[in-house]
Amino acid sequence: MRSQSISALAQSLRAGEFSSVELTREYLDRIAALNPQLNSYITVCEESALQEAELADRRIRGGDAGLLAGIPIAHKDIFCSEGVRTSCGSRMLDNFIAPYDAHVVSRFREAGAVMLGKTNMDEFAMGSSNETSYYGAVRNPWHPERVAGGSSGGSAAAVAAGLCVAATGTDTGGSIRQPAAFCGITGLKPTYGRVSRFGMIAFASSLDQGGPMTRSAEDAALMLEVMAGFDERDSTSAEQPVADYRAALEQDLKGLRIGVPKEYMDAALDEEIAASVQLALDEYVRLGAELVEISLPNTHLAVPTYYVVAPAECSSNLSRFDGVRYGYRCREPKDLEDLYKRSRGEGFGQEVKRRIMIGTYALSAGYYDAYYLKAQKLRHRISDDFRAAFEKVDLIMGPTAPSTAFGLGEKADDPVNMYLCDIYTIAANLAGLPGMSIPVRPVDGMPVGLQLIGNYFDEGRLLNAAHRLQQESNWHLATPVTSE
Amino acid sequence: MSLKRSEVEKIAHLARLAMSKDELDAVTGDLSNILDLVAQMEEADTGGVEPMAHPLHMAQRLRADEVTEEDRREQFQAIAPLTEAGLYLVPRVIE
Numbered sequence: 001m002r003s004q005s006i007s008a009l010a011q012s013l014r015a016g017e018f019s020s021v022e023l024t025r026e027y028l029d030r031i032a033a034l035n036p037q038l039n040s041y042i043t044v045c046e047e048s049a050l051q052e053a054e055l056a057d058r059r060i061r062g063g064d065a066g067l068l069a070g071i072p073i074a075h076k077d078i079f080c081s082e083g084v085r086t087s088c089g090s091r092m093l094d095n096f097i098a099p100y101d102a103h104v105v106s107r108f109r110e111a112g113a114v115m116l117g118k119t120n121m122d123e124f125a126m127g128s129s130n131e132t133s134y135y136g137a138v139r140n141p142w143h144p145e146r147v148a149g150g151s152s153g154g155s156a157a158a159v160a161a162g163l164c165v166a167a168t169g170t171d172t173g174g175s176i177r178q179p180a181a182f183c184g185i186t187g188l189k190p191t192y193g194r195v196s197r198f199g200m201i202a203f204a205s206s207l208d209q210g211g212p213m214t215r216s217a218e219d220a221a222l223m224l225e226v227m228a229g230f231d232e233r234d235s236t237s238a239e240q241p242v243a244d245y246r247a248a249l250e251q252d253l254k255g256l257r258i259g260v261p262k263e264y265m266d267a268a269l270d271e272e273i274a275a276s277v278q279l280a281l282d283e284y285v286r287l288g289a290e291l292v293e294i295s296l297p298n299t300h301l302a303v304p305t306y307y308v309v310a311p312a313e314c315s316s317n318l319s320r321f322d323g324v325r326y327g328y329r330c331r332e333p334k335d336l337e338d339l340y341k342r343s344r345g346e347g348f349g350q351e352v353k354r355r356i357m358i359g360t361y362a363l364s365a366g367y368y369d370a371y372y373l374k375a376q377k378l379r380h381r382i383s384d385d386f387r388a389a390f391e392k393v394d395l396i397m398g399p400t401a402p403s404t405a406f407g408l409g410e411k412a413d414d415p416v417n418m419y420l421c422d423i424y425t426i427a428a429n430l431a432g433l434p435g436m437s438i439p440v441r442p443v444d445g446m447p448v449g450l451q452l453i454g455n456y457f458d459e460g461r462l463l464n465a466a467h468r469l470q471q472e473s474n475w476h477l478a479t480p481v482t483s484e
Numbered sequence: 485m486s487l488k489r490s491e492v493e494k495i496a497h498l499a500r501l502a503m504s505k506d507e508l509d510a511v512t513g514d515l516s517n518i519l520d521l522v523a524q525m526e527e528a529d530t531g532g533v534e535p536m537a538h539p540l541h542m543a544q545r546l547r548a549d550e551v552t553e554e555d556r557r558e559q560f561q562a563i564a565p566l567t568e569a570g571l572y573l574v575p576r577v578i579e
Contacts (some may be wrong), residue, residue, distance in 0.1 A: 100561045192539040204536060235544055304524040315499060322500075324572050329565035335575050337500070345502030353501055354511060357492070358518055360499040374525050376535035381528070383536065416517050432539020456540065 001030065001162030001479065004072055006219045009165060013060055013070045020060070020070025024114050026054035027072045031116065031163050032207065036481055037144070040157040042077050042135050043085050044117040048180035052114040069112030074164040076155050077118035078125055079210070080107050080199040089121040089133040089151075092328045092347035093322050102199025103231045104168060104210050107378060111226045116164050120154030123349045124204045124318065125175055127151050128421040129434030131412050137236040139408070140183060141480040142446055147403040149179030150480060153300055155213045156183040161482050166214040166223055170200060172207045173306055174401075174425025177437035181400035181449025184439045184478060185354045186466065187213045188220045191457050192432035196231030204313035207306075209427040216476055217466035221245035223343050224459060240457050248460035249467040251370070254288035256465065263299040264424055270403060276441040276448045277399050282471060284397075287468055290395050296385040302427040303419055308362050308375035309430070314352075315359025321347065354415060383431035388434075391454045395465055398450030399424055400437040428453050436462045439475045447478075487512055493518040 002009070013020055028046055029354050035041050049072065056070035080086045080098035082105075087093045101109065108115070122132040126271050130138040130153030138148040141161040148157040156179035169176040171189035180187025188211045195210040200301030202208060212223030224245055231237045259279065265274060281291055323329040323343025333339035348356070362371035389396060402423055411418045428435040433456060437449035450469075454462040470476045492512045496503050503511065557570060566573040 095563075097555065097563055099563065193542075232547070236538070236542070238540070298528070301525060301528055304522045306555060307522050308525070319500075324574055325560070326563045326565075333575050336577050338502075339575055340500040341502035344500055348501070350507075350511075353499075353503070353507075354514055354518070356499050356501065357495045357511065357515060358522075359496050361515070361519075362522075364495070364498060371522070371525075373535055374530060376537060377533040378525055378528055379531035380533050380536040381530070383539070384538065415514055416521050419518075419521065430539070 003477065003479070005216060006068065006165060006222050009071060010069065014065070017216045020053040020056040020069040020114060021050060021346050024049050024072045024116070024420070026165060027116055030037050034161055034163060036165070038139050038141060038161055039136055040138050040148070040154040040161065040163055041074065041117045042087055042089070042120050042154070045084060045115055047100070048084070048118050049114050056112050056114060064392040066110060066112035067222065070114060071165050074107065074115045074116050074119050074155060074158050074167040075105060076121055076152050076167065076169050078121060078170050078201045079105050079168060081115065081200070084118065086118065086201070088125070089123040090137060090348065090352070091134045094134065094328065098395045100126065101288040102201060103196035103233065104200065104227050106406035107226050119152070119167060122151035122153070122277060123352050124201070124314070125151040125170055125172055126314070126351050126355055127153050128174070128178060128418050129411065130154065130179070131408065132349055134349060136356070137285050137408055140405045141482055142184065143405065145408055147182065147408055149182035149405060150174040152213060153179045155409055156180055156185055156187070158178055159183070159185045159213050159215060160480055162479070166219050168210060168227070169213045170439065171206055171429065172203050173429050174311060174422040175452060176211050176213060177400050177425050177435055177449065178422060180255070180437040182447060183213060183337060184447030184480070185213060186217055186436070186438050186476060187211065187219050188224060188436045188459065188462065189428065189434060190224065190228065190459055191238070191434045193236050194434070194457065194459065195227045196234040196237050198231055202317040204310040205317060206313060207310060216311065217248060217470055221249055221463045221467070238457070243460040245460050248464045251464045252288065253284065253465060253468050256284070256289040256395065257292055257393040258289050258390050259292050259294035259396045261294050261296045261299065261396060261398055263296050264398035264470060272443040273399055273403070273448055276443060277450055280440040280450045281397060283469060283472060285473065286463070294389045294393060294396070296389060296427065297386050298378065298382045298428060302382055302430060303423055305375045305378040305382065305430060306426045307358065307419060308371045309379060312362050312372050313359070315356045315363065318356055323347070349414070360437055379430045382427055386427070386431045386433060395461060396453040398451055400451040404443050404446035406446060432456070434459050434462055436466055438466045438469065439478070441475060442478070486516045487519065542577055
C-alpha cells in the first residue's frame, strides 16, 4: 500500500509520475481485494470515481487543479452525495439516493478530490463499535476479530488499511477520535461550528461535527483546510476566519503548556495505555513543552449528561423519518399511525430505537426539568472546567479511549458498558472544543490513541503539536498487515 | 431506576415506534440501565448554574424572510415511497 502524504501524492500527480486514473484504479483494486473482509465501505463508486479521476487529470494538465486534485478519498455515509445512496448505516435509508451534496462533499468536489465511495458507520452514528450498522460490523485491520471503533469505523479502517488516501468522519461523542485510536490513524474533531453540518444527516445537532481522518497530522491540516469555513446553510456555522493550518504545523513547541487531567490518568486507566500516553507526554517534554497537572472535576458527569442531551436531540431529529417523503416505508399500512409506527419500528435498529426512547422519555411532560434541564446545566459546568483549565494551559492531553479495540460482540449486548467507551471523548463535544487522536506506542500489537484537546478554534495548535510528535516518532507510520 | 413495562409501551407510542413483545421485553431492561447511568446527575449540585443550549453560547443567526429555495419537487418526489399529482400519498385520514 501507498504510504506517501497527500501533498507528496499531489506533487507526483502534477509532475506526471502517474495519473489520477492510475492512482484511483489502484485504490479500487485494493478495495475489491480487501473490502469483502474489512467491510469498511457500504457503497463503492467505481464508475464515477474513474470519471472524476479523468476530469482531475485533465485539470492537472491544464494547470487549474484544486488543492486535492486527483486524490482518492472516501466519505462517511452520513454525508449526502448527490446521485449516490446515502444510507447513514440504516435500513431506513437503504434506498435513499441523496438529491444534493452536503457542504463538505461539495467542498471536496471543488478541490478536485475523487470520491471512491461511502464508508460504513454505526446506524445514524449511534455506537462505539460500528456493530449497529445495518450493513454489518467493520473489522479492525489490525485484528480481524476486533471492532474498528465507531461510529466512523469504516472511515478509520479504510484509512488504516490503505483503501483510501484519507476520509471524512463525524464526531458527536467521540466518533472520529475513538475509531482513529482503535485503528491507529489520526483523527480530528474540529470546534463546534467550524465545519458546516449542511447535508450531514443530523444525530444530535448541538454536538455533531465533521472532521478529517488521515494517516498524519500534515494530511489532516490539508483536509481541514478544504472542509472548514462559514456556510450560511448551517445556522450554527461559525463566522470565524479559517486559520492557515499548514503554516502552523512547523511551529516550535518550546514553552507549550500541556495540561494533563488527573481524572483521565487515574488508577482506573489501563496501566499499559497509561504508559503509552506517558511515553508520548515525555516526548513532548523533550520537545520543549511543560506538563501541568490539571483537574476537570466534573469528568465523571460527562457520560450521564451526554446520554440525556444526545438522545433528546436524536429523538427530535429522527422524527423526520416517517415513511412519507423518503426512506423506508412499511408494507400495507392500515392507517396513518400504523404507517408511522411500522415504518419506524422496521426501519430503525435496536440502538437507534433505544436512544429515541430515552430522548422521548427525557423530554416528556413532567420529566423535562429532571433530565434535559439538569443535563444542560451540567453541560455548563463541564465546559466551565475546560474554561478554567485553558487559563493555565495551551493544550490538554490524555488517553483517547480506556482500552484498545475490543472483540466483536464483546459489548454489543450491554449498551451502558458500550457508552463508557467514550468516557474521555464526550466532554469535548459537550463543551464544543476541538479534539484530536493520534497513534502512540501500541499495546499487544493493537493501536493506542493519544487525545489532544484544544481551546475554541485552536485547531492550528492541535495540528502543530500532533505534527511535531509525528516528526519525532514513527508510531503513525505503522501499518497493519493485510493480505490481498 | 426501573421502568414498568406499561411505561415503556407508552414511550414507544409517543415515539411512534412499533415494537414486538420480545423487543419491548428487552428494551425495558436496557432503558432502565441507561436511566441508572443518567441518575448520577442527581447528586451534582446545579444551583445557580445557567442551562447551556449552544456550545459557544451563540444566538441563532437570522436571515431575511425571503424565498431562497428553488422548486425541486420532481427531484424530491422521485425518491418518495408513493406520490400522485405532486402530492405525497398516505393512508386515508378522513373518511
